[in-house]
Amino acid sequence: MAKLSLFGMLRRSLVHRRARSVSALVAMTVSAGVATALLTLYADLDAKLHKEFRSFGANVVITAPAFARLSGDALAKVRETAGADALAAEFAYAVATTDTDTPVVVAGTDFAAVRRLDSWWQVDAWPESAAEDVALLGQRAAQFVGNEHAVALTYAGHSVTLRGVGRIKTGGDEDSRIYMPLAAFTTWTGVGPSVIELQVPGGAASVETTMARLRKALPEMQVQPVRQLVEGESKIVDRTHALMYGAVLLIALTVAVSVLATLSASVLERRRDFALMKALGGSQMQLMGMFLLEALVLALAGVAAGFVVGSAAAWAISEGNFHTATLPHLSVLPLVLLLNVAIAAMAALFPARVLRGLQPAALLKGE
């Protein structure tokens, strides 16, 4: 009989008792998979939540001082200072009279920018971006307009007729306003934009730093946070983060116990192998090494399979819950590997210690 090498023994041990190897491998895969999925979600959680909060709209308002206007390049400056991720829209306001002689606030703005910034607006039909003579009517303002399809407005003696293409419903101030394209608004009234609404992604800290930069870049403007939004967002993101942290720890503990149980069972089952090897002259160190190696091989295979499964699960969860994909994070791999190897090592060494005290002869005889 050919002399068995350590690797030969390992291979045979894994292949010959296939059912036991598979169950241990499944255990390792589940533990690595759950750890990967939770850690990946956890790593992405803040970004995901901050993204959800973007639906609240602008969190910073930049206004020109009273009776002044924003300079022509203010919007470009704001966009440049706030970064590519920030959404900004400028507004110009004037009080005009409708054809029923009611004063109404008319706002000039860029519809494309507003549509992205204020996603909570319920608009039945957004105007096409190229059109000049279009208007969106707030649902209350619409009641004070004689003809919604030809909205006649007068400002300081100048009148203009706009095509009302849709209604806005927000439950806020927007309901009593009429919105039109900024260029047409400025030609009609001669009033330029006075307010820029800006949405800075991220929590309170990033809003603060962006505001500081804006104040430096635009010293003559008033830069103010929409306080309830900034405070609320940080609070909720922090709390969800903490909750998730607790959940991850709890689940990791449960999984660790389960894997420990499965693996120790598979080792305990092999008491006779252990005794036989000892009777044939294997030292305690060799035997421990053998078990440890086997467990490590299983752990590595489990991490490889579990990383794939867990990343897929994280992707599915965030696709299902947040409607955005979470890509696999390689950065969680070391932690998952460490966790699994630690569990495997404990699972291999714990039964080996239990068995150490036993006499091989007694074990083989069946006592």
Add this chain to the structure above:
Amino acid sequence: MFFRLLMESFRRQRRRKMLAGVAILLGTTAVTAMLALATTIGDRIHKELAVYGANIVVYPKADLLDVKVGGVDVKPASGGVYLKESDLEKLKTIFWANNITGVSPELPLQLTATRQEDGRLFPARTVGYWFDHDFGTLKTGAQALHPWWRLQGTWPLVHSRDVVVGATLAKQMELKIGDSFRLQGMAGNAGQPISLTANIVGIVTTGDGTDSEILLSLQDAQLFAGANDAVRRVEVSARTKPEDAFARVDPDSLPPKQREIWYCRPYANSIAYQIREAIPGAQAEQVRRVEQSEGNVLKRISGLMWLISAAALLAAGFAVSAAMATAILERRGEIGLMRSLGASKGSIALLFYAEAGLLAVLAGTMGYLLGSGLAAWLGARIFAGDGGAAEAVLIPVLLPVVVALALVVAIAGSTPSIRAALRMEPSAILRADA
């Protein structure tokens, strides 16, 4: 005999039972804690989201258009239509009255103020509010609906002639707490001049238009308006269900049965509809910025919690069945012995299942208690400092659910090993197994 075997097995094999017991305990603890948190997360996050203010506004249907730019309302002050303050009582009678968590009426006025020291005149945009008003079991008002307001000093009392001044105005006019000034206005359209001396009891910072306003009690504002019962606008904060496609349909276009279902769901739309029904001449709207986004955030966070609970369930199920399998595997010798002594397969299986079941019920109940405690502790720690957040999270419905789950998983987990052990020849087991 059966019970003796069962009892002795628990008494004598404590170490072996320990592993399975610990696994069940940990599993049920994790599942209970996660489920308890997932079921209460909606309320907790809603409480946090109260920071954003009201999600429903009520105003008179026949009101003039707001002409408001940058928080400054240039609508003519007179001639407006009012809601009745006394009608607000009717909010307590609507179907979802218990979901209303805050009510704040407002009465804005355009007054003139004179400083006492130098007689300097300044225009004063004044708003009457409720402050700590008793509304049924609720203590509500402006500060409850605007939790981001920062006050220095105290809020005015009813009929006290005390006022709170916005920070910007206070800075402009160099007003401080303890100062007093005269407020003048015309009572109603009749034009009867009214003036009173107001004491500043607080200065408020809000970060919006209110920073340059004067805040006083609703009763004092009504005095100036010359209308005893008047409010211009009411903000309502209600616990709602996130909007779905069904919430957006027009209830009057639905068949009666569907309409009833729509009516009896706590959508912001149906609560607004009920408010319109209850208060004559009122128009109620959801504040879409708050309501839509709140719904989104709530849905995502609770969705996440449920998914994590599912992960906890999976992990716990796995842990328990693995531990049960191990516990039985270790005892194959016993099975062989019992069989060679003449026990039937059925009675052996029954004994092992009874052990598993007993273990599941005991450890499951303990795990339920432990998990509830853990959830309460976690909840209190994470959502601390909001008042009332530390309520107990002992949800009785979860006990049978969790114990049943533990039972199912323990029995399912031990089945393969019991069957495998019973299939083997007793002599082979006794000979092979050490």
